[in-house]
Amino acid sequence: MNIDGVNNGIVIDHIEAGKGIRIYEQLQLNKLDCSVAIIQNVASEKYGKKDIIKVDQDIPLDFDVLGYMDPHITVNHVKDGKLASKVHLELPETLTNVIRCKNPRCITSVEQEIKHIFKLVDREKKIYRCAYCDVEHKEY
Amino acid sequence: MEAPRNIINITDLSTEEIDELIGVAQDIMANPADYQDICHGKQLATLFFEPSTRTRLSFESAMLSLGGATLGFSEAQSSSASKGESVSDTIRVVGNYVDIIAMRHPKEGAPIAAAMKTVVPIINAGDGGHFHPTQTLTDLLTIKRQKGTLEGLTIGLCGDLKFGRTVHSLVAAMLRYKGVKFVLISPDELKMPDYVKEEMDEAGAPWKEVAHMEDVMPELDILYMTRIQKERFFNEEDYLRLKGTFILNRAKLKTAKEDMIILHPLPRVDEISVDVDDDPRAMYFTQALCGKYIRMALILKLLGIRKEA
Ligand SMILES: [Zn+2]
Numbered sequence: 001m002n003i004d005g006v007n008n009g010i011v012i013d014h015i016e017a018g019k020g021i022r023i024y025e026q027l028q029l030n031k032l033d034c035s036v037a038i039i040q041n042v043a044s045e046k047y048g049k050k051d052i053i054k055v056d057q058d059i060p061l062d063f064d065v066l067g068y069m070d071p072h073i074t075v076n077h078v079k080d081g082k083l084a085s086k087v088h089l090e091l092p093e094t095l096t097n098v099i100r101c102k103n104p105r106c107i108t109s110v111e112q113e114i115k116h117i118f119k120l121v122d123r124e125k126k127i128y129r130c131a132y133c134d135v136e137h138k139e140y
Numbered sequence: 141m142e143a144p145r146n147i148i149n150i151t152d153l154s155t156e157e158i159d160e161l162i163g164v165a166q167d168i169m170a171n172p173a174d175y176q177d178i179c180h181g182k183q184l185a186t187l188f189f190e191p192s193t194r195t196r197l198s199f200e201s202a203m204l205s206l207g208g209a210t211l212g213f214s215e216a217q218s219s220s221a222s223k224g225e226s227v228s229d230t231i232r233v234v235g236n237y238v239d240i241i242a243m244r245h246p247k248e249g250a251p252i253a254a255a256m257k258t259v260v261p262i263i264n265a266g267d268g269g270h271f272h273p274t275q276t277l278t279d280l281l282t283i284k285r286q287k288g289t290l291e292g293l294t295i296g297l298c299g300d301l302k303f304g305r306t307v308h309s310l311v312a313a314m315l316r317y318k319g320v321k322f323v324l325i326s327p328d329e330l331k332m333p334d335y336v337k338e339e340m341d342e343a344g345a346p347w348k349e350v351a352h353m354e355d356v357m358p359e360l361d362i363l364y365m366t367r368i369q370k371e372r373f374f375n376e377e378d379y380l381r382l383k384g385t386f387i388l389n390r391a392k393l394k395t396a397k398e399d400m401i402i403l404h405p406l407p408r409v410d411e412i413s414v415d416v417d418d419d420p421r422a423m424y425f426t427q428a429l430c431g432k433y434i435r436m437a438l439i440l441k442l443l444g445i446r447k448e449a
């Protein structure tokens with residue numbers, strides 16, 4: 001693991017090639033003052049190609065959001081220039097306010113204040129169902 | 141005493157719990173006096189954000205027959221819900237007043253949202269086309285009462301099997317019992333969805349599809365009729381042609397077993413002609429009566445109240 005350029009911060013590794021920029025946007029890394037790097041299409045033994053994001057600041061991360069976007073990610077925390085911890089992400093069992101139900105007959109379509117909750121029903125196929133109406137979430 | 145639990149879907153109940161509810165309902169039918177004051181001092185709210193007079197009256201009659209009291213509204217128009225108040229806010233307020241809530245709402249999952257806002261038990265009295273567990277419990281009680289068992293029965297399901305959630309829920313519930321067979325009687329346009337057929341296959345329950353009820357009438361222990369809605373068809377001609385095929389009348393009953401029972405979730409339009417009503421096999425009004433008793437049993441269960449031994 002190459003943590004060059006990060007003294008106290010995080011290195012998000014094993015991002016599926018091409019997704020780096022979306023994760024950069026999701027985490028709103030453009031709003032940070034510290035040094036941030038996106039490295040794209042790095043050769044990877046496991047996946048062929050991968051993206052890496054390095055952030056020289058210890059920012060809070062929502063592992064549910066990240067795990068949903070890409071369950072293969074590993075998050076490395078760096079402290080004083082050394083690797084302090086490593087977290088392997090996975091698809092979360094429950095997603096709260098990460099995605100929205102698109103079923104127009106669902107209570108979440110009319111009631112603003114309630115949380116949008118999805119439950120993982122098939123890890124292999126990455127299928128989430130709305131906790132209210134049971135309709136499967138489709139990205140597109 | 142059991143912790144309060146909500147009944148949103150029939151799957152919230154184990155088979156043992158369903159059997160227990162049916163047993164209590166039958167005991168109430170046999171000994172109503174034992175139960176007439178059992179819920180004294182308890183209140184049921186019937187919150188009907190969408191009107192359904194029969195279902196609401198059934199819940200209210202159930203609670204009154206247990207010696208409890210009821211309050212509520214029968215449509216969003218007469219409540220602050222029409223002024224845009226959310227289900228969550230309504231439940232937060234009403235949850236302070238009552239011991240148990242039966243709610244109906246046009247949106248799917250509304251009772252789940254409600255249950256997050258109160259510790260009072262919630263009974264789903266219908267959430268759009270999603271779930272209606274007390275209808276399924278009603279059907280099971282009626283079958284048990286009339287046939288003496290829920291096992292080894294051949295059930296004909298007739299009409300709109302595609303959109304009729306009532307029949308999907310009934311199939312799922314009956315698959316818990318041994319030796320049940322299904323005969324699916326519907327127009328091509330309104331056939332049973334594949335996922336329900338897969339459930340039947342997985343449970344090892346035999347099923348077949350036919351286009352005319354007359355072909356299978358002698359085999360059936362139960363004929364469950366449902367309404368075919370005009371909106372499901374592109375043109376009036378198709379609707380009228382098919383409608384006749386799926387209407388039950390006295391003539392079609394000729395070859396049916398003497399002890400077959402005819403069920404229908406009501407309201408009926410014209411899918412069962414009125415000349416069937418006097419037939420001893422017509423059980424759809426008895427079914428409505430059973431609906432009250434199973435709701436009584438359910439209210440008792442959720443309130444943790446038992447008859448004194
Ligand atoms: Zn939904």
